[in-house]
Amino acid sequence: xxxxxxxxxxxxxxxxxxxxxxxxxxxxxxxxxxxxxxxxxxxxxxxxxxxxxxxxxxxxxxxxxxxxxxxxxxxxxxxxxxxxxxxxxxxxxxxxxxxxxxxxxxxxxxxxxxxxxxxxxxxxxxxxxxxxxxxxxxxxxxxxxxxxxxxxxxxxxxxxxxxxxxxxxxxxxxxxxxxxxxxxxxxxxxxxxxxxxxxxxxxxxxxxxxxxxxxxxxxxxxxxxxxxxxxxxxxxxxxxxxxxxxxxxxxxxxxxxxxxxxxxxxxxxxxxxxxxxxxxxxxxxxxxxxxxxxxxxxxxxxxxxxxxxxxxxxxxxxxxxxxxxxxxxxxxxxxxxxxxxxxxxxxxxxxxxxxxxxxxxxxxxxxxxxxxxxxxxxxxxxxxxxxxxxxxxxxxxxxxxxxxxxxxxxxxxxxxxxxxxxxxxxxxxxxxxxxxxxxxxxxxxxxxxxxxxxxxxxxxxxxxxxxxxxxxxxxxxxxxxxxxxxxxxxxxxxxxxx
Numbered sequence: 001x002x003x004x005x006x007x008x009x010x011x012x013x014x015x016x017x018x019x020x021x022x023x024x025x026x027x028x029x030x031x032x033x034x035x036x037x038x039x040x041x042x043x044x045x046x047x048x049x050x051x052x053x054x055x056x057x058x059x060x061x062x063x064x065x066x067x068x069x070x071x072x073x074x075x076x077x078x079x080x081x082x083x084x085x086x087x088x089x090x091x092x093x094x095x096x097x098x099x100x101x102x103x104x105x106x107x108x109x110x111x112x113x114x115x116x117x118x119x120x121x122x123x124x125x126x127x128x129x130x131x132x133x134x135x136x137x138x139x140x141x142x143x144x145x146x147x148x149x150x151x152x153x154x155x156x157x158x159x160x161x162x163x164x165x166x167x168x169x170x171x172x173x174x175x176x177x178x179x180x181x182x183x184x185x186x187x188x189x190x191x192x193x194x195x196x197x198x199x200x201x202x203x204x205x206x207x208x209x210x211x212x213x214x215x216x217x218x219x220x221x222x223x224x225x226x227x228x229x230x231x232x233x234x235x236x237x238x239x240x241x242x243x244x245x246x247x248x249x250x251x252x253x254x255x256x257x258x259x260x261x262x263x264x265x266x267x268x269x270x271x272x273x274x275x276x277x278x279x280x281x282x283x284x285x286x287x288x289x290x291x292x293x294x295x296x297x298x299x300x301x302x303x304x305x306x307x308x309x310x311x312x313x314x315x316x317x318x319x320x321x322x323x324x325x326x327x328x329x330x331x332x333x334x335x336x337x338x339x340x341x342x343x344x345x346x347x348x349x350x351x352x353x354x355x356x357x358x359x360x361x362x363x364x365x366x367x368x369x370x371x372x373x374x375x376x377x378x379x380x381x382x383x384x385x386x387x388x389x390x391x392x393x394x395x396x397x398x399x400x401x402x403x404x405x406x407x408x409x410x411x412x413x414x415x416x417x418x419x420x421x422x423x424x425x426x427x428x429x430x431x432x433x434x435x436x437x438x439x440x441x442x443x444x445x446x447x448x449x450x451x452x453x454x455x456x457x458x459x460x461x462x463x464x465x466x467x468x469x470x471x472x473x474x475x476x477x478x479x480x481x482x483x484x485x486x487x488x489x490x491x492x493x494x495x496x497x498x
Contacts, residue, residue: 033142044192
């Protein structure tokens with residue numbers, strides 16, 4: 001059973017039996033139904049986080065996510081401790097870890113939030129089966145979406161394949177259920193805490209054992225100044241966005257990477273440090289329907305996970321099967337240039353360097369760099385998806401796959417393949433003064449505005465005055481966009497004719 005709002009305490013949950021809160025992609029206490037339910041347990045409550053790396057190798061946490069995970073687990077452990085509980089860390093298969101815990105501690109209740117990834121659902125089934133075998137109970141309590149995945153359907157009861165009617169259906173639901181505040185404390189049981197501590201000494205891990213932080217080199221050194229992982233950081237980021245009237249201006253300015261017009265809540269949402277329902281409630285409470293363009297992004301996030309839930313291989317396989325016949329190119333040199341921000345197209349290079357330096361990239365620029373990789377270079381969208389997965393602090397299985405397939409034209413409700421972004425005109429339109437490029441591609445900072453997005457068109461004297469030598473200080477374009485566009489359209493014709 002997945003409880004929705006208001007909070008429903010499962011009828012077979014004994015408050016006299018100790019409980020584990022199994023944290024996964026929901027590293028918060030606020031508006032967390034598993035946490036709110038656990039607050040009613042009298043016999044002791046302990047949080048558990050299991051580093052589960054037994055699934056597909058390419059969907060283990062990427063480097064940037066591992067950095068974030070380390071810091072958010074530190075803060076979650078502290079928040080639980082302040083409320084009379086604790087956080088146990090272990091690495092391995094969740095069924096094996098819980099089997100060890102139950103063998104040592106006896107029957108318990110295991111409370112968890114429902115998640116939508118195919119690997120998550122398999123693990124839920126395994127742990128539910130274990131609990132049943134050992135005399136305990138397992139409950140999925142609540143969700144991490146605006147509404148539970150699978151409940152927003154067409155009139156025929158089928159999943160939506162197009163986002164706009166999906167979003168309209170959310171609006172027709174009426175008022176969003178109110179979020180639930182975090183409990184102030186958990187009942188303390190000294191006997192239970194001692195048993196857990198004994199198991200932890202023998203079988204548990206210390207956070208440092210996982211070596212989540214980069215060391216040689218420490219490529220995340222600047223992240224500490226940019227991000228504050230954890231639930232408190234998420235609330236501060238939301239408050240900052242609201243205080244600056246962000247939702248009100250979002251619709252007009254969200255495409256401008258040279259402005260601070262987006263919420264930058266994406267990593268906090270990805271790790272579940274803040275619930276989308278909390279974001280919705282706080283935003284609507286201050287701005288009402290004026291915030292619709294911003295709240296629509298929460299709807300897209302839900303829609304992306306609907307696609308994953310109903311298409312478990314969505315991260316790997318084209319949603320539109322005709323793209324299975326597309327003739328992609330293998331070009332390691334061009335792929336490396338794209339990753340390093342050395343394509344010779346300033347808006348593309350600025351985005352890729354922002355990603356490497358900050359672990360994040362502006363959404364408009366994500367579309368530009370994706371279009372360049374897929375259509376100018378004819379490199380498979382999965383190469384970009386995997387690079388983003390490794391380098392983004394907000395790497396999210398649903399959003400990442402949906403975004404890349406949207407640009408490729410291979411996904412549900414996708415942009416058509418023949419919509420090919422011109423990296424020069426995109427830069428001129430959305431970074432008109434070149435401020436974004438100057439920040440992340442500083443070797444071009446002295447170029448006049450007229451040439452900042454196409455430095456190869458600048459006269460030799462202008463380049464010399466700006467201290468730019470093409471091919472030395474900054475690369476020449478690795479492809480001619482006009483020719484690349486024609487090549488991409490020809491390749492697309494071949495699958496249309498198939």
